[in-house]
Structures are given as structure tokens and as C-alpha cells.
Amino acid sequence: MASKLPSLTFLLVLVVAALYTPQTFSSKGGPAQEGFRLGLKHVDEGRNFTKLELLQRAIKRGKLRLERLSTMVKTTKTTTDVIQTPVLPGEGDFLIHLSIGTPPVNFDAIMDTGSDLIWTQCKPCINCYKQNTPILDPNTSSSFSKLSCSSKFCEALSASACADDGCEYQYAYGDSSSTQGVMATETLTFEGKPKITIPNIAFGCGEDNEGDGFKQGQGLMGLGRGPLSLVSQLGYGKFAYCLGSIESSSSNLVLGSFPSLDKTSDSVLPTPLSQNPSQQTFYYISLEGITVGDTLLSIPNTTFTIKEDGSGGMIVDSGTTLTYLEENGYKLVRKAFISGIKLPVSDIDSGLDLCFDMPNETDIEVPKLIFHFTGSDLILPVENYLMYDSSMGLLCLMMGPSTGLSVFGNVQQQNFLILHDLEKETMSFVPQQCD
Known part of the structure; x- marks a missing residue:
């Protein structure tokens, strides 16, 4: 059997109901199992590129990423007091818009199902790359709290070091880009459907960030299977994403469970x-x-x-x-x-x-x-x-x-x-x- 070009029709289309269930919180202070939906932005959205040019730009990012993904398999955790730098994927194609801290500071995080750590740039900056939103200042955020070296999140790092002021991390991304700083917890606010504010999320507060591997965003949102990822910290049993074509601005991420998702999963x-x-x-x-x-x-x-x-x-x-x-x-x-x-x-x-x-x-x-x-x-x-x-x-x-x-x-x-x-x-x- 064969298909025809250029009439590229999508033969199987299932319409999933709108995912707008209100967000609630459990008596223990964490999010309940109802989910929320976030819009995703492609890193080249709104730029005047042809589809081939978009692919060519993405291929350059993807080849480096493939090398890093392969290297990650060989990375092992180090228990010494010296930070050993693991090589992580880094760049991606989609951004999540959110804010961090109290009062909230906006930033766009690279969506990454190939890593776990959530991080953004923080003051005081030893080295910070230029970003188009304010850099988080922990001293002005009432919800910022450093994590101790005995924290389960510090222990979950692939590499960490213990300093007087708490747990430190360092990651390199294979193209001379790196982030180093302290582990802490903060409040994250997502402009989703519905809008939701979640306290006490563990993240990396990057004070020394070098290279241009993250110039399309101001940090990274890990959605991997490890304990540091947003998915694991929320405790949801499900998440999903739907990505439009490389030329489309219609992509989204769903965190948590919806009746419509449960029904959809039974159809395939x-x-x-x-x-x-x-x-x-x-x-x-x-x-x-x-x-x-x-x-x-x-x-x-x-x-x-x-x-x-x-x-x-x-x-x-x-x-x-x-x-x-x-x-x-x-x-x-x-x-x-x-x-x-x-x-x-x-x-x-x-x-x-x-x-x-x-x-x-x-x-x-x-x-x-x-x-x-x-x-x-x-x-x-x-x-x-x-x-x-x-x-x-x-x-x-x-x-x-x-x-x-x-x-x-x-x-x-x-x-x-x-x-x-x-x-x-x-x-x-x-x-x-x-x-």
C-alpha cells in the first residue's frame, strides 16, 4: 500500500475533549490528581523560516543532543566531595512559560523529557548568559529555601557537593555550556488551564552559567523518570503532550489525569x-x-x-x-x-x-x-x-x-x-x- 504526496491528509483523527478541569489541592498541601494543561512554544516560533530551514536548525541542535543522550547512559553517580560533571542533553525544541518565586519572576524553560533537573539562573551571578526576563533574586523571594546536603533531592543528583550553605550541583552540556549553583525549593506558577501555583518544588538555582546552549530559554524543565523531575515531584501518575508540526504554534503539555485522557487511552x-x-x-x-x-x-x-x-x-x-x-x-x-x-x-x-x-x-x-x-x-x-x-x-x-x-x-x-x-x-x- 502507498500514500500520495503532496496531499498529506491525516486519516485517523480522534477529537479529545477540552482539558479544563479545575485544579485542586490535597489536604497534605500537594496537588490532587486532577491535572492542568500548558501551552508550549517552539523555539523558532514566529521566525520567518521555511520548513526545511526549521529542520536544518533543529538538526544542528539534535546532533549535539543525540551525543549527550548517548553519553548520559554511561554517567554514574559520584559520592566524593568533588563535583564530577555529568554531560546532559540541554537544548530542546519546545518551551514552557512559567514564573518562579514570591513575587513571581517570569521565565521560559526548555521542556526536556530526557533529563530530570529543573533549574534557572539566579543572582548573585558569577557568570550568567543574557536573558530577556529578570533573573531570580533569592534574597527578594519569600518562598526561597536552600536544601540541605541530607535532602533526598540532593542525594538524587547524579553529582553533588556539600558546602556550608547547603547542597551544590554542576552540570555540563557537551558544547561548553554548563550550569552550577545551589539546590533549593521555590514556588512555581504555571499560566495554564487552569492557572496553578505549586509550592516547595526542588530546583537548581544557577549562579554560574556559561555558554549559549540555552539561549532560547532561561532554564530547563526536566520531565524525565527520575525523582528530581517535575513529573515525579508532582506525584502525578500520568502526563501527556501533543506537538503540532514544526511550522505550527499549537502544542501543549498536560500534567496529571483527566477523564478525557483516560478515555482516549482506551482507544489505542x-x-x-x-x-x-x-x-x-x-x-x-x-x-x-x-x-x-x-x-x-x-x-x-x-x-x-x-x-x-x-x-x-x-x-x-x-x-x-x-x-x-x-x-x-x-x-x-x-x-x-x-x-x-x-x-x-x-x-x-x-x-x-x-x-x-x-x-x-x-x-x-x-x-x-x-x-x-x-x-x-x-x-x-x-x-x-x-x-x-x-x-x-x-x-x-x-x-x-x-x-x-x-x-x-x-x-x-x-x-x-x-x-x-x-x-x-x-x-x-x-x-x-x-x-
């Missing part, structure tokens, strides 16, 4: 989340095979499995744009598309690994693409894996090769509700127009 088959003992942060899922066109590719069963040393496997990551497949598997996918698309392979340097010369916008037959996850077959819409650029006359596959770790990127996730059920340890891909 979930895939189990896998565990990697070497890396507790990532959302691993098991990729068992790939179909291109009508052919199930002869990819060895062990290609995408987690190895004994913690390498390999596939993660679902909101901050990586393209899907990167372990090289041996990717080669077979690439070969199948070359065979299935009756166009000459282009030698134009587009930044993407595989493009075809398509000088005129005409209808052509293209292969379908199916990812076979454990318990769930994900049929991707054409626009989630092929891109046509009329200015260059190119039709490009939005995927690439990797060594070891495979990543299911956000272009392939677009216009799906990605539902994480942390209680059942499953993930569901629900077709949905994110606007």
Missing part, C-alpha cells in the same frame, strides 16, 4: 515502558521491527534492544527533532525508501541524510511506514516522515543514523497525543490534531 493499544538499569531518566520503549511499504524489513531482533552495558535501546524524546535509528537498522530503512520512491537520489546538501530530486510538485506514490513496538503498531502519517521543499525541489526522509542509542524524535510524534501512564508503565500514541 499501549506499549510498555522498558527499564534500563544504567539510566533511569529516559522513556525507553521496545522497537521490534519496521515496515516500509508492504515489506517487514529483515532487521535483526537485537538491533534496538538495551545491551548489558546499558547502551542501545530506543527512547522517546521530546527534545530531539528527527528519529535516529541504530545504523544497521537505518541502512535497511534507507535502502527500502530508495527502492520504493521512484525518484533519483539527490546530491544536494540539505542537512538531511536522504533526499530525492522532485523538481515539480506532483502526486507520486510513496511507501507507508510502520513502527512495530511491543503490543502496538504505529502507522505514521506521510508528513511525519517525508518533507517536500518546493524551493529546492527536494523530497526528504526525516530520519538519520545513530550509533548505539536510537531516538524516536518529535517530528515523528507530531499530531499524536503521547500519553505516559507512569502507574501502568506504558506509553500510548493517540492520533490527534494538536490544534
Whole structure:
């Protein structure tokens, strides 16, 4: 079976009810299980780029991020008093708008499902990069409180040091960007549906922040599986996000549980989340095979499995744009598309690994693409894996090769509700127009 370009229609659309349940608080002072919804902003939103230019910018971010994600698997916790610097992902594609402190100070945090720590820049700045909102001054916030070295959040850091004034952290991001400061708790306010204020959230107060790896935001919001992430600290059993196309401004994040999400999750088959003992942060899922066109590719069963040393496997990551497949598997996918698309392979340097010369916008037959996850077959819409650029006359596959770790990127996730059920340890891909 084949699909047609350029009429990229989304055949399966499920309309999810509006997610506007009022937020309540439990008698213990924490948020109850009702959820709230936040709008997400793409880092290049509002800028005059073509789709190919947006992808090219994202690919540059994504290649560094892929290297950092792979490095994280090998990072181990250090118990000495000397700070050992782990290498973390850093840059992402989507921003969460929120405020911190009392009175609140606005900032945009990079949404990152590939890390756990929440952090922003703080005064007094030893080194701070330029940001377009005020920098948090702990001395003027009545809700700021430093964490002790015996705090469970300090102990949860991949690396920490104990100083007279409490717990210190330091992270590097692989491109000479880094953040260093003290661990503390603060009040976070989200301008969501509904607006919500949450006290006593552990975060990194960055006093020494170098490099330009975070110039698109003023900090980072970790949504990983570890105890430091916002998801874990809230104690919600579910969260979800829905990402529009790279050209769209309609993306959102849902934290907590909604009846509409629960109903939606019953309409598709979930895939189990896998565990990697070497890396507790990532959302691993098991990729068992790939179909291109009508052919199930002869990819060895062990290609995408987690190895004994913690390498390999596939993660679902909101901050990586393209899907990167372990090289041996990717080669077979690439070969199948070359065979299935009756166009000459282009030698134009587009930044993407595989493009075809398509000088005129005409209808052509293209292969379908199916990812076979454990318990769930994900049929991707054409626009989630092929891109046509009329200015260059190119039709490009939005995927690439990797060594070891495979990543299911956000272009392939677009216009799906990605539902994480942390209680059942499953993930569901629900077709949905994110606007």
C-alpha cells in the first residue's frame, strides 16, 4: 500500500475533549490528581523560516543532543566531595512559560523529557548568559529555601557537593555550556488551564552559567523518570503532550489525569515502558521491527534492544527533532525508501541524510511506514516522515543514523497525543490534531 504526496491528509483523527478541569489541592498541601494543561512554544516560533530551514536548525541542535543522550547512559553517580560533571542533553525544541518565586519572576524553560533537573539562573551571578526576563533574586523571594546536603533531592543528583550553605550541583552540556549553583525549593506558577501555583518544588538555582546552549530559554524543565523531575515531584501518575508540526504554534503539555485522557487511552493499544538499569531518566520503549511499504524489513531482533552495558535501546524524546535509528537498522530503512520512491537520489546538501530530486510538485506514490513496538503498531502519517521543499525541489526522509542509542524524535510524534501512564508503565500514541 502507498500514500500520495503532496496531499498529506491525516486519516485517523480522534477529537479529545477540552482539558479544563479545575485544579485542586490535597489536604497534605500537594496537588490532587486532577491535572492542568500548558501551552508550549517552539523555539523558532514566529521566525520567518521555511520548513526545511526549521529542520536544518533543529538538526544542528539534535546532533549535539543525540551525543549527550548517548553519553548520559554511561554517567554514574559520584559520592566524593568533588563535583564530577555529568554531560546532559540541554537544548530542546519546545518551551514552557512559567514564573518562579514570591513575587513571581517570569521565565521560559526548555521542556526536556530526557533529563530530570529543573533549574534557572539566579543572582548573585558569577557568570550568567543574557536573558530577556529578570533573573531570580533569592534574597527578594519569600518562598526561597536552600536544601540541605541530607535532602533526598540532593542525594538524587547524579553529582553533588556539600558546602556550608547547603547542597551544590554542576552540570555540563557537551558544547561548553554548563550550569552550577545551589539546590533549593521555590514556588512555581504555571499560566495554564487552569492557572496553578505549586509550592516547595526542588530546583537548581544557577549562579554560574556559561555558554549559549540555552539561549532560547532561561532554564530547563526536566520531565524525565527520575525523582528530581517535575513529573515525579508532582506525584502525578500520568502526563501527556501533543506537538503540532514544526511550522505550527499549537502544542501543549498536560500534567496529571483527566477523564478525557483516560478515555482516549482506551482507544489505542499501549506499549510498555522498558527499564534500563544504567539510566533511569529516559522513556525507553521496545522497537521490534519496521515496515516500509508492504515489506517487514529483515532487521535483526537485537538491533534496538538495551545491551548489558546499558547502551542501545530506543527512547522517546521530546527534545530531539528527527528519529535516529541504530545504523544497521537505518541502512535497511534507507535502502527500502530508495527502492520504493521512484525518484533519483539527490546530491544536494540539505542537512538531511536522504533526499530525492522532485523538481515539480506532483502526486507520486510513496511507501507507508510502520513502527512495530511491543503490543502496538504505529502507522505514521506521510508528513511525519517525508518533507517536500518546493524551493529546492527536494523530497526528504526525516530520519538519520545513530550509533548505539536510537531516538524516536518529535517530528515523528507530531499530531499524536503521547500519553505516559507512569502507574501502568506504558506509553500510548493517540492520533490527534494538536490544534
